[in-house]
Amino acid sequence: MPDKFITLNNVSKSYTRGGETLKVLDQLQLSIARGDFVALMGPSGSGKTTILNLVGGLDSCDSGSVHVADSEVSAMSRSELPAWRSRHVGFVFQSFNLLPVLTALENVMLPLQLTPLSAAERKKQAAFALDIVGLSDRASHRPTQLSGGQEQRVAIARAIATDPAVIIADEPTGDLDRSSADEVLQILSRLNSELDKTILMVTHDLVAAKKAKRLLELDKGLLVEDQQQEA
Amino acid sequence: MQFPFRLAMRHLMARKARNGLTVLAISIAVFLLCFLIAVVQGMEEGIRSASSHRLVTQSAVSLFVDLPTSYQQKIDTIDGVHLTTKFRWFGAYYQERKNFFAQFAVDHPRFLDMYTKDIEIIEAVGGTTGPAARAAVQKAFSSDRRAAIIGVGLRDGERFGFQLGDTVPLIPSIYPRADGNAWEFVIVGIYRPLKARIPDTTMYIRADYINEAFDSGEALGSRGAGVYYVNTEESVPIDQVAKDIDALFANGPQRTQTITEAAFASFFVSAIGNLPLFLGTIGGAVLFSIFFSVVNTMMISGRQRLQESGILQALGFRPIVSTMLLIWEGLLISLLGGGIGILLALATEGSLIRIFAQNIQNYQISVPLMLLALGISALLGIVAGLAAGIPFLRSSPTDALRSSG
Ligand SMILES: Nc1ncnc2c1ncn2[C@@H]1O[C@H](COP(=O)(O)OP(=O)(O)OP(=O)(O)O)[C@@H](O)[C@H]1O
Ligand SMILES: [Mg+2]
Numbered sequence: 001m002p003d004k005f006i007t008l009n010n011v012s013k014s015y016t017r018g019g020e021t022l023k024v025l026d027q028l029q030l031s032i033a034r035g036d037f038v039a040l041m042g043p044s045g046s047g048k049t050t051i052l053n054l055v056g057g058l059d060s061c062d063s064g065s066v067h068v069a070d071s072e073v074s075a076m077s078r079s080e081l082p083a084w085r086s087r088h089v090g091f092v093f094q095s096f097n098l099l100p101v102l103t104a105l106e107n108v109m110l111p112l113q114l115t116p117l118s119a120a121e122r123k124k125q126a127a128f129a130l131d132i133v134g135l136s137d138r139a140s141h142r143p144t145q146l147s148g149g150q151e152q153r154v155a156i157a158r159a160i161a162t163d164p165a166v167i168i169a170d171e172p173t174g175d176l177d178r179s180s181a182d183e184v185l186q187i188l189s190r191l192n193s194e195l196d197k198t199i200l201m202v203t204h205d206l207v208a209a210k211k212a213k214r215l216l217e218l219d220k221g222l223l224v225e226d227q228q229q230e231a
Numbered sequence: 232m233q234f235p236f237r238l239a240m241r242h243l244m245a246r247k248a249r250n251g252l253t254v255l256a257i258s259i260a261v262f263l264l265c266f267l268i269a270v271v272q273g274m275e276e277g278i279r280s281a282s283s284h285r286l287v288t289q290s291a292v293s294l295f296v297d298l299p300t301s302y303q304q305k306i307d308t309i310d311g312v313h314l315t316t317k318f319r320w321f322g323a324y325y326q327e328r329k330n331f332f333a334q335f336a337v338d339h340p341r342f343l344d345m346y347t348k349d350i351e352i353i354e355a356v357g358g359t360t361g362p363a364a365r366a367a368v369q370k371a372f373s374s375d376r377r378a379a380i381i382g383v384g385l386r387d388g389e390r391f392g393f394q395l396g397d398t399v400p401l402i403p404s405i406y407p408r409a410d411g412n413a414w415e416f417v418i419v420g421i422y423r424p425l426k427a428r429i430p431d432t433t434m435y436i437r438a439d440y441i442n443e444a445f446d447s448g449e450a451l452g453s454r455g456a457g458v459y460y461v462n463t464e465e466s467v468p469i470d471q472v473a474k475d476i477d478a479l480f481a482n483g484p485q486r487t488q489t490i491t492e493a494a495f496a497s498f499f500v501s502a503i504g505n506l507p508l509f510l511g512t513i514g515g516a517v518l519f520s521i522f523f524s525v526v527n528t529m530m531i532s533g534r535q536r537l538q539e540s541g542i543l544q545a546l547g548f549r550p551i552v553s554t555m556l557l558i559w560e561g562l563l564i565s566l567l568g569g570g571i572g573i574l575l576a577l578a579t580e581g582s583l584i585r586i587f588a589q590n591i592q593n594y595q596i597s598v599p600l601m602l603l604a605l606g607i608s609a610l611l612g613i614v615a616g617l618a619a620g621i622p623f624l625r626s627s628p629t630d631a632l633r634s635s636g
Contacts, residue, residue, distance in 0.1 A: 058545060058628045079549070086547020097542045097632070101241040111546040113235050158546070 004067075005034035005198055006055055006166070011064035011074075013050055024050050025221045027064070032214075034165075037192040037199045039212035041225075046218045048202040049170055055200060056089045056168045057081040069165060086114040090159025092169035096151040098143040104154045105130060105139040111162050129157040133187055149180025156187055160197070167191065169201040173208050185211045234552065235543075239559045242532070250564055253528050257568025257611065258575060260521040261604050265576035265596055266583070267514045268603070273593040277428035278496045285345075286461040286473050287318075287495040291486035297455030298485060300442065303338075306459060309475045311467025316341045317438040319457025323401035323414060330390050333430065334379075334401070336438040336457065339372045343380075345462050349429055350422040353383065356395045368420030376440040379416035383423050384431035391432075393418050406441070406452040414450075427593040428496050461489070526615040529561050533619030540623045541631030553623040558616030562609060569608025573601050 013025040024047040032038055040048050053059035054066050057073045058081075066074040068088060076084060090111075091097075098107045108126040117125065130136050133153035143151050152172060159167055169188065173181035189211050191197040203209050210229065217225030243250055288306065290296035297319065306315050321334035343352070343365060354360050355367030372378045379399070385391045393399055400413035408414060416436055424431050444450040463472045473489040480487045540553035576596045587594045623631070 053629055056545070058632075082544060082547045082549045084547075085545065091545045093632075097538075097545075099238065099539060099542065101245045102238065106237060106241070110235060110238070110543075114233055114547050162547075 004031040005036070005069060006030075006032040006200070007065075007067040008051070008054065009065045009067070011054065011061045011066060013047075013054065013059075013061045023221065025054075025061070028221065028223070030216075030223065032198065032200065034198055035192070035196050037189070037211070037213045038201065038216060039209040039214070040200065040202045040216045040218060041204065041209055042218035047221045048218055051218070052168050052170050052200060052202060055166070056091060057085050083114070086111060086162060088164050089166045089168055090162070090164045092152070092155050092159050092167065092172045094171040094174040096143070096148070096155045096175070098151055098155055098158070100143050103140050103142055104135060104146065104157075107143070107154055108157045108161050111158060115162060126157070126161055129161045130154070132160065132191075133157045147180065148176050149183055152176060152180070152184050153187060156184070156191075160191060160195070165198055167197050167199045167201075169199065171202055171204065173203065173205055178207075181205065181208065233548070234555060234559075235548075236559070239556050239563070242556070243560055243563060246532075249528065253525055253564050254568040254571065256521045256524060257565055257608065258571035260518050261569045261572025261608055262575040262579075263514050263517060263572075264607065265573060265600060265604050266579075267511060268600055269576070269580075269583075269594050269596055270587075271511070272597075272600070273427075273587070273595065274497075276593040278493050283491070283493070284313075284463050284465060284469065285492040286463060286469065286476070286489050287492055288459040288461055288476055288487050288489040289495075290458075291477075291488040294458070296485070297453075297457055298459060298487065300454055300456050302480065302487070303456065303459060305479055306461060306476055309472060309479065311464045311469075311472040311475070313462040313464050314341050314345045315459050315461045316345055317456035317458075318460045319438060319441070319455065320405075321401075321436060321441070322405040323403045325391060325399065325401055328404075332385060332391075332432045332434065334434040334436055336441045337435050337460075339378070339437045339439070342435060343369050343372070345460065349424070349426050350382075351425050352380075352420055353423050354395060354421045356417075356419040358395075364420070371419035372437070375417055375419065376437055376443070377415055377417045378419040378437060380420040380422055380435045381418055382429075382431035382433050383421055385434065386421055388432065395419070395421065403450075406445075406450050408444075408450045409448060460492075522611060525561075525565065525611060526618050529557060529615040529619035532560070533557055533622065537623065537626060537631050537634040540626065541628050541634065544628035544631065550623050550626070550628075554617070554620030557620035557623075558613055561614075561616030561619070562612035565608045565612030565615070566605070569605055569611075572608075573604050576604075577601075 008028050008030040011025055011028040014021050014023040040051065042048055050059065054061050055068060055073070057076065061074055064074070065072055071084060071088070073084070099110070102110065105126055108129050109122050112122040112125055127136065127139065130139055133156050135150060135153055135157065138146060138150060146154065172188070173184055176184060185208055188199055188201065192199050201212060209215055213229055215225065215227050215229055216223060288298065290298055300317065303315055303317065306312055316338040317336065319336040321336055323334060324331045352365040352368050355364045356371050357367065359367040368380060372380060381393055385393045395418050397418045399416050399418060401416060402413045416434070442454045445452045445454050461472070461476070463469050469491065476489045477487050536553065540550060543553055544550060580596045584594050
């Protein structure tokens with residue numbers, strides 16, 4: 001690896017539910033370079049979402065450490081994590097997770113509320129993000145007035161609004177038809193190649209995985225496959 | 232500014248029907264609250280303003296049984312009694328029954344002297360105003376047996392508009408005249424109440440005119456005093472005077488019950504049916520149930536918004552932001568409802584004062600009362616928002632995200 005932008009070092013994570021302990025990750029070792037586009041595949045329950053949650057600071061590991069950029073995410077307190085997330089990671093979810101009461105533009109403006117930008121600047125930046133995903137003409141639409149593919153593109157605009165270095169996408173095309181999925185994947189590729197975003201994407205879709213530069217396969221918490229792909 | 236105010240507004244607007252009903256419910260509750268407190272305060276104010284040197288002697292049987300006029304001389308002789316006057320309910324009305332106001336037949340030579348601290352005479356027939364007005368009214372009251380003194384409310388009220396010098400016909404409902412006509416009274420003076428317990432719509436007429444009319448057969452009724460108002464001397468304990476009066480008539484012909492004016496005023500309060508307690512109980516129950524329905528409404532919103540809390544956390548907002556959102560929304564709803572309720576109370580204040588004129592002299596939506604109502608509304612919103620929003624603080628972002636919206 002040339003440089004290690006995201007590092008999971010000896011990370012273990014288990015969940016306890018109803019007295020039973022389930023070991024999801026066991027001494028996981030993983031590093032991702034800056035500007036990489038990584039697809040993470042694997043059977044259901046293998047721990048993919050768990051990895052994303054640890055990298056994004058939504059969940060904490062039992063042992064080991066998680067570094068993103070220059071920060072040790074695993075060492076941050078619960079109160080430090082929200083501000084860190086707002087500056088460094090953008091999330092894209094399978095079910096889009098837009099707020100239905102807000103318009104597309106307002107959804108994209110939401111994370112900018114946490115920045116020192118003025119209202120006018122926030123609006124300008126959100127409009128710019130919407131433009132990147134090609135939805136300037138849908139700024140005042142509510143999520144219910146958009147197609148699934150459009151919703152996901154708004155969600156991507158929201159994820160990049162604050163210009164984070166890392167984008168974490170959990171099955172971003174899982175709920176989309178082929179052509180919408182392709183549009184979304186194309187946008188993610190462009191974000192990676194043109195804006196140098198480091199992308200960590202979980203997917204079950206081989207076509208989607210092909211778009212990534214690096215393919216990881218996880219099984220029962222272990223990395224069983226790691227290959228670089230041609231563009 | 233890290234707080235998404237716009238999101239709160241959008242949530243409120245997204246559920247117009249539900250939130251509108253909640254606003255309506257709160258406005259009714261707050262109106263009711265203002266109304267009840269104003270009623271109770273008005274009644275208490277009336278009692279508080281009663282003279283501490285005045286007794287009311289009434290029949291021990293019932294307030295509605297007249298005491299004989301012969302009692303007055305005897306009461307006058309009791310040690311500690313300063314002045315007495317008959318005080319008899321006349322019960323007539325002007326033109327229509329709904330134009331009702333109180334008239335009391337009093338002893339014209341004494342009444343004004345007994346009521347120096349209770350009413351201020353502001354104008355006498357002939358136009359005398361200022362300090363000289365009282366003497367001028369006393370003179371006019373004595374010189375015409377049909378003379379009457381009225382409160383400013385009867386001069387200024389739309390339905391009355393009685394002016395000095397006017398002859399006012401009053402249609403009897405208790406004491407009909409033999410000729411079947413209305414009684415006629417001539418306005419000779421106008422007073423303004425100095426005490427909360429005294430309405431500004433009372434008419435004081437001469438007891439001797441009424442009694443003589445009964446004696447001569449001019450009107451149907453029997454000579455009587457109604458009750459006696461007794462001003463006492465400061466040198467003698469008022470309780471002693473009351474005891475002495477009642478002792479005097481212990482053997483009849485009619486036994487008396489003498490109580491302080493304050494007790495008499497509170498008797499009237501309870502005579503209108505324990506209204507404060509009754510309304511208080513119902514109002515309390517209504518408030519209580521509305522309170523819980525508001526909390527419940529907010530808690531439903533809260534559960535529906537756990538996922539939103541997860542999304543907001545993923546975007547970098549703290550969990551408390553979701554709690555604050557619900558508190559803010561609760562506050563907006565409850566303050567809007569409370570504001571409307573207060574406006575409603577203010578808008579109806581005038582007509583309620585008119586309706587209550589005879590019973591509650593001081594019905595008033597005061598500034599402290601409005602502030603209290605606003606405070607209670609705010610508290611309601613905050614508590615409802617807190618109840619709905621507290622669970623967000625305990626949920627982890629991953630659990631919140633997994634919940635379905
Ligand atoms: N909060 C939790 N409490 C208990 N168990 C959990 C929790 N989160 C995840 N798990 C369990 O950990 C395991 C790994 O979950 P994870 O969500 O990482 O899987 P995944 O690879 O993303 O699966 P999928 O492809 O179905 O999304 C699963 O068996 C899951 O049931
Ligand atoms: Mg998953």
